[in-house]
Amino acid sequence: MAKVIMIQGTMSNAGKSLITAGLCRIFHQDGYRVAPFKSQNMALNSYITTEGLEMGRAQVMQAEAARIEPQVCMNPILLKPTNDIGSQVIVNGTVIGNMPAREYFNYKKKLVPDILKAFHKLEEQADIIVIEGAGSPAEINLKENDIVNMGMAEMVNAPVLLAGDIDRGGVFAQLLGTLMLLEEQEKSRVKGLIINKFRGDVSILEPGIQMLEEKGGIPVCGVVPYMKVQLEDEDSLTGKFKHRKEALIDLAVIRYPRISNFTDFDVFEHMEGVSVRYVTSVQEIHHPDAIILPGSKNTMGDLKWMRENGMEAMIKKLSADTPVIGICGGYQMLGESLEDPYSVEEGGSLRGMELLPLKTVMSREKVRRQVTGTIDSLTGTLVALSGKEYKGYEIHMGHTAQEKSSIQDAVVVQKENVYGTYVHGIFDEGDIASTFIRALAEKKGVHYEDNQGMNYQQYKESQYDLLADTLRKYLDMEAVYGMLQEAEYDKSRIG
Known part of the structure; x- marks a missing residue:
């Protein structure tokens, strides 16, 4: 039976996708069969599997990090926004229709059997499954019938690492505020905190980390620096859309x-x-x-x-x-x-x-x-x-x-x-x-020579290794492996 661990964030773009990918590469390097999983993805970047099924590209990127073939069971639900209030709903790789946000909110709980079926299929192939959440678990207006954050963690009894983005400011309020808005049984699932995208001298953070642990009652498992790795981003918050200077x-x-x-x-x-x-x-x-x-x-x-x-x-x-x-x-x-x-x-x-x-x-x-x-x-x-x-x-x-x-x-x-x-x-x-x-x-009329000396696939491999090396250095991997030991669950209790 596969071990599980889940990465949640205090907000969108807190770094969940990259941390998930990095852990997938680390576990692969350590000799485990590892696979990524995200029950529900909202994205306009999608991919077609060998079977002709559609899934989010974030899980494709994570599958590459794990060095396995992408499968639609890694992302059983994909929402592709068609306008500001509705999305095309894709379940197990095929379109079931377009739904306004309110209609999908009332419908999504019916997809739990599809989520669990996909997860069970994946665990038959993996020793470790790294689950990614979406947005924040503290979005209290969306917590009812949640299927992607704490609701997902409950389904498979997953320990949670909660990541906050210090680069956007207010990381201590992010982490403590999120913990305060969780129910006690939800908070008990959070086994470690991650301060992500840090720039500067970590010693300056130490008083804040001490207070964070005292007030939150949960250990900080790592302060991860801002990483200049070039891997695929999620849609709307990608840094690729920022203004860039023109090159040769x-x-x-x-x-x-x-x-x-x-x-x-x-x-x-x-x-x-x-x-x-x-x-x-x-x-x-x-x-x-x-x-x-x-x-x-x-x-x-x-x-x-x-x-x-x-x-x-x-x-x-x-x-x-x-x-x-x-x-x-x-x-x-x-x-x-x-x-x-x-x-x-x-x-x-x-x-x-x-x-x-x-x-x-x-x-x-x-x-x-x-x-x-x-x-x-x-x-x-x-x-x-x-x-x-x-x-x-x-x-x-x-x-x-x-x-x-x-x-x-x-x-x-x-x-x-x-x-x-x-x-x-x-x-x-x-x-x-x-x-x-x-x-x-x-x-x-100019000369151009690509100085990288490697093709794109080789380049991505180097980036996955860089990501894994960085997380090994700045995350408490001994603590992470310890969380995995308590991550098994009883299938019978969830049918």
């Missing part, structure tokens, strides 16, 4: 309101001399070496947003000399038209950007599949990508085609400087990313 090769990614799967561009984040800027206005575009239209959870709505704020007109103007690449929803936008006969998004029809000779019709069924193959013969700036082997996945609600069947079948569709594809992760494989950047450099 500059990529402008359009950040529309419902941007999804921006992890497609993480591969460029570690490349020296390359900037990835997420832009929201005409004024921010400047003169990039390439413009990228990423995925979208509301393609028609986001295209209207670009049309209204002038971004569409600017992109069309720049496309005369600047490569424009659309992926998934961005690819659909580049076509001649989008039709939504079943009101999958907003209903009706909408003129596209008319940069590619394509038409998209939204469908009720979501396309979910992993794909591999060879990039078609391209011309112009990106000719060097022709014949490159790719691997990725498709996840979209529409079908795109045009009169020439060769266009419909091509993995990358091109018209002059404009390129489009449905394949997420297409830049991750082999040397596609570095070839892409070198092609942009050649067009610009």
